[in-house]
Amino acid sequence: MGFLPVEEQMAVIRRGVVEIVPEAELVAKLERSRATGKPLRIKLGCDPTRPDLHLGHSVILRKLRQFQDLGHHAILIIGDFTGMIGDPTGQNKTRPALTIEDVRRNGETYFEQAARILDPAKTEIVHNSAWLGTMTFIDVIRLASKTTVARMIERDDFTKRFQANEPISLHEFLYPLAQGQDSVHLRSDVELGGTDQKFNLLMGRALQKEDGQEPQVALLMPLLEGTDGVQKMSKSYDNYIGIDEAPNDMYGKTLRITDAQTAGWFELLTDVPTADLAAVRARCAADPRNAKHDLAWTLVRMYHGTEAADAARAHFERTVIQKEVPTDLETTEVPLPEDGRLVALMAANGLAPSLSEARRLVQQGGVTVNDLKITDPAFVPEVAVGDALVIKAGKRKFVRLRFVG
RNA sequence: GGGGGGAUACCAAAGCGGCCAACUGGGGCAGACUGUAAAUCUGUUGUCUUCGACUUCGCAGGUUCGAAUCCUGCUCCCCCCA
Missing domain, CATH: 3.40.50.620 (HUPs)
Known part of the structure; x- marks a missing residue:
């Protein structure tokens, strides 16, 4: 040895x-x-x-x-x-x-x-x-x-x-x-x-x-800068990407870093061969967008595998770039609620921490129900047992609800 | 041991008897825009049965028609001198 x-x-x-x-x-x-x-x-x-x-x-x-x-x-x-x-x-x-x-x-x-x-x-x-x-x-x-x-x-x-x-x-x-x-x-x-x-x-x-x-x-x-590009990565600044983070979040958060950080992240965080670093650096300068996507993909691959990395890339393309509802959205079964207001559904299913917050989201135009933008905070969707509802709050919070008896 | 200063929402920091759910900045969230979950601009940022109501400004009491703002006690923190 x-x-x-x-x-x-x-x-x-x-x-x-x-x-x-x-x-x-x-x-x-x-x-x-x-x-x-x-x-x-x-x-x-x-x-x-x-x-x-x-x-x-x-x-x-x-x-x-x-x-x-x-x-x-x-x-x-x-x-x-x-x-x-x-x-x-x-x-x-x-x-x-x-x-x-x-x-x-x-x-x-x-x-x-x-x-x-x-x-x-x-x-x-x-x-x-x-x-x-x-x-x-x-x-x-x-x-x-x-x-x-x-x-x-x-x-x-x-x-x-x-x-x-x-x-x-x-x-x-x-x-x-x-x-x-x-x-x-x-x-x-x-x-x-x-x-x-x-x-x-x-x-x-x-x-x-x-x-x-x-x-x-x-x-x-070096102390790695967080996703804000300013302060060191730390949980208390909420600018971190966890090792256990879900593939989609890891991918998306990585894209949020500034262009100037990209090359350094390749060097410090990835298994890209040292011999290739010069080429990587050149690419980060010449084509920051794709270089950053590759960085995100590489990180997800390292912690979750190739398949997850491909899926995360596809998910990002769909939801963020094309603003579509993700295809792999899980369905949550919920009983037909007594309080059928949209804001109540949002609060009850993790889309908003409180009714007031849900109301604000709706009023600011951040909420769609089945791809339809809703701006009336008093909106009550008409649902019956067996119906499904896809609620989207903001850019990246989605939920599909199926009502059961 | 003596003297002084302070405790306000996620953080920082105004307010010092009614116009305060509380200035402002940061952060967060949303919208627009964008290669991007960046930057920028705009809005928003206690809760609720939201043109109104309710609970908040270290803790507990008190004064007052009315207090985050005045008084008393308590807890915690900081500074200076010894």
């Missing part, structure tokens, strides 16, 4: 990477690993407070997978302990304190989803509560003595908050230390992280040196 030549490994590793600190150390580690036949230990920590993975997470998980494919050893840390501290994100929202069970369960969900990207059989899963949870107060004080306040507030996020007179809780200083301690404990060779993690990863290096270990290399991946 020989390793590829170092330069070939580096070509894979470099794809999409923002920074490798320091790159020379990584090359040296790879060379030694190849010479001794010993795989490198690649560490990735994850935050189990939000278990739903989206394409933003996939960037870094894919990178870990690439290391696996090169024959290295992947360690996925479920941050069940650090999750209870909460990484200072600058958002600084008080996070709900999760119970151990919550965190455990989230961790499992996380891994189930991550397994769609990683090679689960070759992934070592660890929980950092195993070693962080057993530290005593004196251990923590010793750990804290290894860095300084000045060093801490160098961290970009802390600097900003400090200057803006925003609160910084003392425990937030412990987060980078805890994460660094993970590296010490696992004796990691490489840690993967987003660019926002740079400080934390470097802290790992510092603590490893303190411990007399060879420090890990920090490999930083």
